[in-house]
Amino acid sequence: MQRHTLKTRLTVTMLALSLLGLWSLSYFSIQVLQQDMEHMLGLQQLSAVKVVATSLDAAVNEQGSSLSHLGRSVEPAMLAHPDRLRQLLERLDKSDMFDAGLQIHDLQGKMLVSAGASAGAPPPPPFILPAYLNQTRVVVHAASRLNGLLPMSVPLLNDDGQRFATLTGFTNLRSSNFLSRLLAAGYGGSGGYMVVEPEQRLVIAATNPAYVLGNVPPLGHSKLVDRFVSGYEGSGVTRNSSGTEVLASAHRSLLAGWYVAAALPTSDAFAPVASMQRHLLLATVVFALMLGALTWWTLRRQLAPLMDAISTLTQMRVSAAPLQALSVQRDDEIGRLFIAFNNLLSAINQREMALQQSERKLADILDHADSYVYLKDRDGRYLYANRRVRTLFQRSMAQLAGLRDEEFFSSASVATLRQHELAVWQHGATLRVEEPTVDRRNGRAAIYQSVKLPLRDQAGEIYAMCGISIDITERKQTEEALRIAAIAFEAQAGIAVLDAELRILRVNQAFADITGWAQSEACGQPINILRSALQPQGYYEAMWRTTRKDGVCRDDVWLRRRNGKDFYARGTTSAVYSLRGEVTHFVCHLIDVTESYQRETLRMQQEAAHRDVLVREVHHRIKNNLQGITGILRQFTYKHPELEEPISHAISQVKGMSVVHGLRGRAADGAVHLCELCSEIAAEVGALWQTAIRVDIPERWQPAGVAEDEAVPVALILNELILNAAKHGGRSHGGVALTVRRGDEAEQVVITISNHGQLPEQPASGPDPYSGLQLVHALMPRAGASLTLRQEQQQVLTILRLGPPVLHTTTAESS
Numbered sequence: 102m103q104r105h106t107l108k109t110r111l112t113v114t115m116l117a118l119s120l121l122g123l124w125s126l127s128y129f130s131i132q133v134l135q136q137d138m139e140h141m142l143g144l145q146q147l148s149a150v151k152v153v154a155t156s157l158d159a160a161v162n163e164q165g166s167s168l169s170h171l172g173r174s175v176e177p178a179m180l181a182h183p184d185r186l187r188q189l190l191e192r193l194d195k196s197d198m199f200d201a202g203l204q205i206h207d208l209q210g211k212m213l214v215s216a217g218a219s220a221g222a223p224p225p226p227p228f229i230l231p232a233y234l235n236q237t238r239v240v241v242h243a244a245s246r247l248n249g250l251l252p253m254s255v256p257l258l259n260d261d262g263q264r265f266a267t268l269t270g271f272t273n274l275r276s277s278n279f280l281s282r283l284l285a286a287g288y289g290g291s292g293g294y295m296v297v298e299p300e301q302r303l304v305i306a307a308t309n310p311a312y313v314l315g316n317v318p319p320l321g322h323s324k325l326v327d328r329f330v331s332g333y334e335g336s337g338v339t340r341n342s343s344g345t346e347v348l349a350s351a352h353r354s355l356l357a358g359w360y361v362a363a364a365l366p367t368s369d370a371f372a373p374v375a376s377m378q379r380h381l382l383l384a385t386v387v388f389a390l391m392l393g394a395l396t397w398w399t400l401r402r403q404l405a406p407l408m409d410a411i412s413t414l415t416q417m418r419v420s421a422a423p424l425q426a427l428s429v430q431r432d433d434e435i436g437r438l439f440i441a442f443n444n445l446l447s448a449i450n451q452r453e454m455a456l457q458q459s460e461r462k463l464a465d466i467l468d469h470a471d472s473y474v475y476l477k478d479r480d481g482r483y484l485y486a487n488r489r490v491r492t493l494f495q496r497s498m499a500q501l502a503g504l505r506d507e508e509f510f511s512s513a514s515v516a517t518l519r520q521h522e523l524a525v526w527q528h529g530a531t532l533r534v535e536e537p538t539v540d541r542r543n544g545r546a547a548i549y550q551s552v553k554l555p556l557r558d559q560a561g562e563i564y565a566m567c568g569i570s571i572d573i574t575e576r577k578q579t580e581e582a583l584r585i586a587a588i589a590f591e592a593q594a595g596i597a598v599l600d601a602e603l604r605i606l607r608v609n610q611a612f613a614d615i616t617g618w619a620q621s622e623a624c625g626q627p628i629n630i631l632r633s634a635l636q637p638q639g640y641y642e643a644m645w646r647t648t649r650k651d652g653v654c655r656d657d658v659w660l661r662r663r664n665g666k667d668f669y670a671r672g673t674t675s676a677v678y679s680l681r682g683e684v685t686h687f688v689c690h691l692i693d694v695t696e697s698y699q700r701e702t703l704r705m706q707q708e709a710a711h712r713d714v715l716v717r718e719v720h721h722r723i724k725n726n727l728q729g730i731t732g733i734l735r736q737f738t739y740k741h742p743e744l745e746e747p748i749s750h751a752i753s754q755v756k757g758m759s760v761v762h763g764l765r766g767r768a769a770d771g772a773v774h775l776c777e778l779c780s781e782i783a784a785e786v787g788a789l790w791q792t793a794i795r796v797d798i799p800e801r802w803q804p805a806g807v808a809e810d811e812a813v814p815v816a817l818i819l820n821e822l823i824l825n826a827a828k829h830g831g832r833s834h835g836g837v838a839l840t841v842r843r844g845d846e847a848e849q850v851v852i853t854i855s856n857h858g859q860l861p862e863q864p865a866s867g868p869d870p871y872s873g874l875q876l877v878h879a880l881m882p883r884a885g886a887s888l889t890l891r892q893e894q895q896q897v898l899t900i901l902r903l904g905p906p907v908l909h910t911t912t913a914e915s916s
Contacts, residue, residue, distance in 0.1 A: 111400055116393040123385035131378045135371055139348065142370050143336025146288070146350040146363050153283070153294055154352040154361040160279050161241060161253075161356045164272075167198050169255045172268040175205065177259050180266060183214050190216035198279060199270030201250050205257070206230040206267045213266070225271040228252055241357045242269075249275045249314055251305065274313055280306035281313075292347075292365030296354070299330045305359060318342060325349060329360055338367060406430050410439065424450070473549070473570040476556070479526055481505045481519060484565055514538040525553045525566050536570070547574045595670075599687040603628045603645070606686070615670075615693050617663030628689070633667045635659035648674045649684055657694065669698040773812045774804040775850060775908060776841055782819045783839055792827040793836030802841075805850050805908040814880040815907065819852070821877050822899050826856035829897075834858075849904035858897045860890060882907050 171193050179186045190203045202225040205214045210230035217224045226248055242252040251272040256264040272278045284294040284306055293308025297317055304315045317326050325339040329351040336350040347364040354361060368375070410427050417424060426443040429436045467474050468488035476485040482503050486494070494501060494509050506515045517536060525532050531554040539546050549570040555563040595612035597605055608623045616623070616631060623630075632641060636659050648654040654674045661667050670691040677686040776798050787794040807815050826837040834857035844851045881888065885907035889900040 112393050112397045115396045116389050119389040119392050120385060123388065124382070127378065127381040127385060131374060131381070134377070135374050138371060138374055139336075139338065142348055142365075143350060146348060146365065147334075147336050147352065149288060150294070150350045150352045150361050150363045153363070154354050156283055157280070157296065157354050157359070157361055158356045160283055161354070164198055164253060164270075164279055165241075165255060168253055168268060168270045171199075171203070171270070172255055172257045175257055175266070175268065177257075177265045180205070180207070180213060186214045187216045188220075190214060191218075191220045191222075199253075199272055200276060200278070201225050201271035201273040203271070204228055204269045206269065208264070208266065210267075225250060228269060228271075230254065230267055230269065249273060251278075251280075274305060278306075281310070284308045288363045289365045289369060291369045292363060294361060294363050296359050296361055297329070298359055299332075302330060315342075329362060332360075334360075404435070406435050406439075410442075471571070473568070473572070475568050475570075476565045477522065477568065478565060481522060509541065511539040511541050521551070521553060522566055522568075525555055526563060529555050529557075529563060531555075535573070547572055548577050549573065593692075595689075595691045595693075597623070597628070597689045597691075599628055599689065601684050601686065603687065612691070615662075615668075615691065616660070622663075630663075631660040633659040633661040635667055644674065648676050648687065652676045652678070657698070660691070668693055669695040773807045773809075773816075775807055775815075775852075775903070776802060776804055778807065778812075778816055779819060779839060779841055779852065782816060783823055783837075786820065786823045786827055787837075790824070790827045794823065794827065795836060795838045797838065797840040799842070803910060805848070805903075805910060808907055808909065811882055811907050814882065815886075815903070818877050818880050818901070821874075822854050822901065825874070826854050826897075826899065829856065829858050844902055844904065846904060848908060848910055849902060850908060852901040852903070854899040854901075855896050857895055859895075860892045860897055 174189065174193060175186065179189065186205065190205075193203075200218045202215065202217045202222065204212055204216070204225060204227075206212050206228075212227055212230075215224040215227065228242075231242075240254045242254065251274050252269050253272070254267050254269040257266040257268055259265050272280075274280070280296060284296070285308065287293045287308040295307035295309075295312055296305040297303065298305050302317045302319070304312045304317065307313050317323075317330070320327055320330075323339050325337040328335075328337075329349075332353065334352050336348065338346060338348055341347050341364060346367045348367055348370045349362055349364045351360045351362040353359075413427065424446055426446060427439045429439045429443075464487075470487060470489065472487075473490045473493065474485075474487040475483060475490050478484055482505055483501050486498065486501050491498060491501060496504070506518050510518065514537070518538070521532055521534055521536065531552065533550075533552050536549045536551050537546070538549065550573045551568055551570040553566060553568045556565045556567050558564050593611055595615045596609045597612050598607040600606055605623050605626050605628060608618070608620050610620070613619050613623065618626070618630065629641075640658070644654050644656065644658070652675065655672070657669060657671050659667050660670050660672075671694045672689060672691040674690075675688045676684045677688065679685045780796050780798070783794040783796050786792070823837065823839065836856075838853075838855045840853045842851050842853070843849065877888065885904045887902045889902075891898045891900065
């Protein structure tokens, strides 16, 4: 039988459980039976003891009566003759009741005569009669252990019934006497009786003579004996003086005050119980063996499919054949186990496929990682390396396996790398360290941030070392550059570093000197603390938008010191971006150029004042010259009426330019306002072509200035558009309407010219490129201007949209 098979374990378990159950039941039954028999036998034994105690009382009573009969032979007058009285006592027939002799005491308890059991026999030793002995009944005295005599006294009475002396008879307890004869039969074959004097715990008589004049166990040695001595009448189990377990019972003697005890060894008392226990144990063993055999046979039959499955699995393991599903023969627990195993096998196959896919994915991930990942054995030989390592070493995995760092790095680098790897193997802990290396092939120096950790098997033993390294050479160079930049940070220019929310993180001492904000005070403050009211509204927001968009913004700007004074600074604001392209910080550089700005401003003001005078004079002269040219053209028209229309067109264009110069000559700042330009050109065209032109400009209108280099082209465009409207329908249908309004976009102005007419299906292209829409398209600015023509019923709408950089908002009042 195999020791560790399931059949063996189940069979042994069934045997153990059966034996344990049956033996437990047998033990419990035996205990209950023994308790019941103990109680029953105790009652029987106690009944026998009561009978013996009753017989003892009768024997004592008979002994006293015999002693009283002997006392009748003694007369009061004989007390005066002790020798004659002794001879009388020796001659009396005592029938071996008082085989130790007789004694007579007077009323004071003084011994008068002591006689042996027969003539020539030694008399008993002197006996001191207790002083209390004055009654007229039989008294049994305490036995003496030293001489082994049991005294019994009766009063001697005269004819009047008065006591004149006491007769005491002595029974030798060591020889056959009335007590030994009473107890000689014993109890239960191996048991016996004994009579015990409780005060002295002395055995008076016993079935076994060896116990006579012996003592029962002293106080505290046997609870049952102590109870018997105290007067308990009953039964119990205890051990006798020889250590044998006995069933004992006791009962008191009414006359002598002794107790009679019976003792029977429990081996004899409970012999039937022991016999029954042996038979039950034997039956239990036989039944358990039968049950074990039946269990073995049943398990072998039921587990046969399981054993076949084990054989099949063993063959698959030995032959390395692919795993196959087990055959299910029965729809029971084993069949369901096979089904579960087949399902588990299918799941294992799926997990194995998933594990293979996962390993491939992990290999792909490691091959595409930016880190250098590798495995080494205890000797430093490469076990695995990802693509980045293989590329660095220019080796395939098959070529790299088994090689060491000596093939690729300098000896000093190898010593450092080996020292770090040995620390991981020795201490079994993860090591994070920077490793400078020199490539022995090309001499390239590099610094790697490495994490080296031990790989352990299931037993906790280190089987490989895994290294993950990152090339931080560029980062080290960057840190060195930052260290140098930190020195440059404390330059003469004020520098402030801001977070993405425009809060100051750090400033240098120059910043504190320029702005008056100490470094401790400035940090944590918003950069708005430097805003000056001298800058136009919205300037700072536009500056930060430009910085976020373009990455840098350079401009001269008014700022405010901590004491509230404004200063002019030349600043550069740069944005710092994260790897995701998000702005994380701003760096601001500023230099106080207030003094140079004030000097330059004064110089420019003086030059501007002188220039304005000259420009206004020049514009005034140009306007006069253009008006002169206009007069000459009019005279030419009078001489050549057939050329009136083209000459009038030319005059109109000249007047448009004249209007621009006239407006510049009038304005103190030399600016040309779009609303004034529209009004002047409309008036000139209307007068020249005798056409009513209605100009609609809102009363509350903020003028828009025309850029200086775009003023003449815009004037010519307006002149051409208004002139075309007047020529093609305005003169014959009630005039032309011109409206000026703000556009949808910021700082945009929309000029709408409407006249009666119809747009041609094909745009006209005349021979003259310097007139009409051809001239307009040629003069249109590249940015900030657009032209749209639209037909609405019988009206032609010409829409001109102008905006920055052609226009700019001014604060001058419209005339």
